[in-house]
Amino acid sequence: MALVTQPIRKRLDPLRYLCLRPGHSYRLDKYMPRPVPLMPATDPVDVEAALARVRFFKPGAVLEVKGVKVMAGKMIWYKVPGGWVKSTALIGMLLREVG
Numbered sequence: 001m002a003l004v005t006q007p008i009r010k011r012l013d014p015l016r017y018l019c020l021r022p023g024h025s026y027r028l029d030k031y032m033p034r035p036v037p038l039m040p041a042t043d044p045v046d047v048e049a050a051l052a053r054v055r056f057f058k059p060g061a062v063l064e065v066k067g068v069k070v071m072a073g074k075m076i077w078y079k080v081p082g083g084w085v086k087s088t089a090l091i092g093m094l095l096r097e098v099g
Contacts, residue, residue: 019090020078025064029094032059036093038083042069055082062098 020026028036035056044050057063067079076087 019087020063020065020095022065022067022079025062025098026095027062027098028057028059029096030059033092036061036085036089038080038085039077040083042071042077042084042086063095 038055038057040050040053063078063080063085065078065080069077069079069084071077078085078087
């Protein structure tokens with residue numbers, strides 16, 4: 001189980017503090033405080049087009065983490081089927097490892 005509580009500070013190595021591990025799956029709690037967006041890209045060329053393609057995970061959905069990307073030395077993005085989830089979107093979410 002992982003409870004994401006705060007963003008990673010700049011001076012820390014972000015990969016040492018991953019809450020979700022690649023190759024593992026996590027189920028979102030049924031009582032999510034807010035929707036979790038699935039972004040089509042981490043740094044889109046056309047931001048408006050990317051925002052139009054944003055989808056949201058439903059409560060109880062499973063995040064299958066395929067990989068991790070660190071941007072600007074501190075921002076963690078998780079690669080999941082269909083797109084990317086920004087680590088800060090998971091703050092306050094209760095995630096249970098499945099499988």
